[in-house]
Amino acid sequence: MSLTAAEVAELMRLVEQSSFDELTLEMNGIKLSLRRGSAPESSSNQAAPVPTIGGAKTPDARPPPSVTADPNVHEVASPLLGTFYRAPKPGAPPFVEVGAQVEVDSVVAIIEVMKLMNTVRAGARGTVTEILIADGQLAEYGETLMRVRKSG
């Protein structure tokens, strides 16, 4: 018996949404340790994992590593570094919400670099299952912005 990539991804999601920073699982010869990317070690911090700067050196301020070997899940990666916007302009409805049906070339977000707007397309047909970054936040190059469960 072993863990599938989808199960690992699901575990990561559970840790992500829980108030725990670490999870250690041992079963049938498998040992799996998960820790939030920016969680200070052995703290019971309940806040969302915000990358911190300065002060005590955190091991890593990067977004958590993406684990999707699940062939049915498509990760929408940021094509460049910039500010992530969910809507075409302030006050306008967002391009997509969780649950939205998208086509391969549907625009799902904007990445702004020094006032220059770059559109981000879904890249797969399916349903948006997660939006991993808040409106107006800095998205790094390659950072996972959304997940889409593929259909058809």
Place this chain on the structure above:
Amino acid sequence: MRRVLIANRGEIAARIIRTCRELHIETVLATSAADRDSLPARLADRTVCIGPPRPSESYLKIDTIVHAALATKSDAIHPGYGFLSERAALASLCEAEGLIFIGPTAAQIAAVGDKLRARSEAQAANVPVVPGSAVTSADEAMAAARVIGVPMLVKAVGGGGGRGMKRVDRLEDLAASLELAAAEAGAAFGDARVYLERFIASGRHVEVQVLGDGHGRVIHLGERDCSVQRRYQKLVEESPAPGLSAARCQALQEAALRFAARLSYRSAGTVEFLVDCERDAFYFLEMNARIQVEHPVTEAVTGVDLIAEQIAIADGAGLRLAQSDIHTRGCAIECRVNAEDPANDFRPSPGLVHEVAWPSQEGIRVDTHIASGSTVPPFYDSLLAKIIAYGPDRASALARLRRAIASTRVDGVRTNLSFLEAVLSDREFQAGGFDTGFVARLLERRAATTEPAHNG
């Protein structure tokens, strides 16, 4: 200044982070995807991935880097050397966005980046330049060439550091060389202008480190001899310049100060000279408007942290040192350890560094971003580390450096360590005071003494 974004990679990124930490300044490192797991990325307080490995899509993207600095609430950008360090466009965008650019003003970068403009500034500052001329037409070029004489160099106005140069040995080859040089310069620098300079057959490369406050006050921190060059790439640098008379040194230092003062230069910079061994003269080559790779030899003999001074000047503290505060003591020699194969025409050798052991003897400083398990990506220069030896005199610094090189081990990629050993053990090097033809002569000597390989 509370937070600095470092727009660079490799050893210089690690070097800048070290001083920022000492000054309690937070660091944000802008990295490409190839450098996300590098040692500097681990040392920085925060790392942001700005793009794919190719420099044109990451380290050379001005808008992206400024956006990253603003979004991470950084106060300043340190450009290091190479990449965007001498791009006036980055300095001016910082000026427009209210970010501190740790370096000279955009206008100063533009002034020294245009080699013709720099030449005329040098002449105006009463600093000798190599006999030469701007070129606008083929006829005019030929007239100028007759005065300059062969051999001569066709140089790109936008070039520098040995890039964009062609040697002309016969006047009848001039027209063809001009055409080729202009086409190449246009492609490489976006500026097809070229100029002519007399080729100095035997010259030493000696440069003067300066610091300026941006308001006309400048000081120098002595000179560096960088005559150990292969195809214009420096390999070994030292301070002071061996065998150069006190009067000659002083003349170089004063010329460098006149040039920097004329520009009201701000931050750390280097004025490069060619010291003509045959004519006992020296000429202005160019000014580098950035921190240089070889800055540690100056730090070793002066005790000044040049990055800290750059930061203080950028932060408005002005020039904290007077000329009378600068005392050079002893001798420092630096070697550049590169991932390249001397047995294979110094071809770059990227890859995984399985295991590395850097020296840690007394009087040795190592600036590096490479530890066991580090990767040398193929997209960037091949510098692995700088090993700097300090001693009370040249002989002791050299002895320390040779021991340090001998105790250095790098497994996984090919390095030039054996060649550095050959340089340091060479009698001409040990005597000091040679011209930039040294490496070519050394390679010839080695080829002559090596038995032809026997097969089978």
